[in-house]
Amino acid sequence: MTPPNKIPFPQFDIQDVNRLIQHRRSVFTRGYSDQPVDRADVEQILANAHWAPTHGRTEPWHFVVISGSAREAFGKAHAKMYKRHTPEADFKEAKYQKLARRPTECSHLIAVCMKRGNNPRIPVLEETNSVACAVQNMYLTTLALGLVGYWTTGGMTYHPAMKAHFGLGEEDQFMGFFMLAKPKDSEFYPKGLRKEGWEEKVEWWE
Numbered sequence: 001m002t003p004p005n006k007i008p009f010p011q012f013d014i015q016d017v018n019r020l021i022q023h024r025r026s027v028f029t030r031g032y033s034d035q036p037v038d039r040a041d042v043e044q045i046l047a048n049a050h051w052a053p054t055h056g057r058t059e060p061w062h063f064v065v066i067s068g069s070a071r072e073a074f075g076k077a078h079a080k081m082y083k084r085h086t087p088e089a090d091f092k093e094a095k096y097q098k099l100a101r102r103p104t105e106c107s108h109l110i111a112v113c114m115k116r117g118n119n120p121r122i123p124v125l126e127e128t129n130s131v132a133c134a135v136q137n138m139y140l141t142t143l144a145l146g147l148v149g150y151w152t153t154g155g156m157t158y159h160p161a162m163k164a165h166f167g168l169g170e171e172d173q174f175m176g177f178f179m180l181a182k183p184k185d186s187e188f189y190p191k192g193l194r195k196e197g198w199e200e201k202v203e204w205w206e
């Protein structure tokens, strides 16, 4: 008999899990097809994001999914934001154009927000960490669905105007964008690169 609130211990193929995690890559816009990603796949990605760990069950993630003609509109708004908040001497026309164009280069642009829960005992850092875990779930699901994408914090990501654009409060954080697309080349995929082996990052205190 399975006790209430329990399920039989789930089993996985560790080889598959290793492959999924170790082949998760950031794939940039030059690797994107212009075919739209199916809505059901986007929903699957967001459903898995929702299973990120969360201290105090605050579930602080919030996503705004930008697709279709909203991509162009958001690109324009982002570029305008850059112009409005950049001193003339620093303004670069090429960057302005790139910000306007970028969202149209993917199928779905998913704005990643952290909405601070109402539990003051949970530090902001932990709320942000929880949303980062949600993004990792998005990355992994993207690959498992045969799609590509990456997390970007470019442009005006950390400017208060971006927070305001998404209606975020003072304690909330705007955390960037997950760009999602179908791959242009479904035969080849980027090789992963790490500067050193995982062993170099680990101390064993025994």
Ligand SMILES: Cc1cc2nc3c(=O)[nH]c(=O)nc-3n(C[C@H](O)[C@H](O)[C@H](O)COP(=O)(O)O)c2cc1C
Residues within 6 Å of the ligand: 024, 025, 026, 027, 150, 151, 152, 153, 154, 176, 192, 193
């Ligand atoms: C918080 C965060 C922000 C990132 N922002 C950008 C970005 O603005 N531009 C970019 O090219 N890549 C960005 N990346 C993706 C990294 O470039 C990428 O993760 C790194 O090159 C390692 O490659 P991999 O993800 O394929 O393992 C970001 C990654 C993280 C975790």
